[in-house]
Amino acid sequence: MDGEAGAKALNAQRPSSDIDMSDPAIAEAWAAAQSSTALSYVALGYAAGSKKKLSVLATGDDGYKGLKEHLGSAVVYAGLAVKTGGTRRLVFVCSIAGAGGMARGKASMHKTDVENSLNGTVGRITVADDEELEDAAVATALGSALGCAVELS
Numbered sequence: 001m002d003g004e005a006g007a008k009a010l011n012a013q014r015p016s017s018d019i020d021m022s023d024p025a026i027a028e029a030w031a032a033a034q035s036s037t038a039l040s041y042v043a044l045g046y047a048a049g050s051k052k053k054l055s056v057l058a059t060g061d062d063g064y065k066g067l068k069e070h071l072g073s074a075v076v077y078a079g080l081a082v083k084t085g086g087t088r089r090l091v092f093v094c095s096i097a098g099a100g101g102m103a104r105g106k107a108s109m110h111k112t113d114v115e116n117s118l119n120g121t122v123g124r125i126t127v128a129d130d131e132e133l134e135d136a137a138v139a140t141a142l143g144s145a146l147g148c149a150v151e152l153s
Contacts, residue, residue, distance in 0.1 A: 019110040020053040021117050029056050033079055034090065034120055039063030039153060043070045044077045044114065051106060054114070064138060064152035071095040071133055075107045077114040079121060082142060083151040091142055092124035097133055104128075122146065 026044060033040040038061035047055040057076065060066035067078055071093075078093045092115040096104045115124055123145035127133055132141070135152055142150040 017109045017113050018052050019113045021114065023055050025056045026054060029059050030079060030118055033059065033081065036061060037088065039081045041067040041078055041080045043067055045074060064135060068133060071097060072130060073098040075099045075103050077111060079118040084146060084148045090121045092118055092121040094124070094126040097127055097129050
């Protein structure tokens with residue numbers, strides 16, 4: 001690999017923001033979600049007292065129903081397994097519903113880096129308010145992002 005290609009490959013793995021995803025529990029939880037056959041999820045949020053460091057808020061195998069319990073009061077980044085035509089696929093969800101203006105701005109800077117670190121996701125959505133958290137709204141938004149019907153459970 002020449003110098004330019006090597007630099008591009010290295011920078012593709014480096015976050016472009018100041019997000020800190022160094023907690024090994026994040027990688028462990030995501031690996032478990034990827035290898036699961038269930039409609040699993042991993043919810044990530046900012047560690048107590050931090051505006052940069054992420055930690056695992058919750059994991060589960062009950063799909064969007066379980067994930068939804070952790071959305072709506074602060075910024076949450078999540079990897080979620082859904083079904084499309086009987087096939088299990090992983091998607092990225094960024095929820096800023098219930099978050100203030102400064103937190104929303106920080107989330108817009110961080111969400112691409114968080115999504116890129118969750119290898120294997122094939123689509124993404126951002127939910128900004130309580131109406132967008134509803135099951136039908138999430139299924140519709142993911143369906144638009146993926147170009148096919150999506151089942152959340």
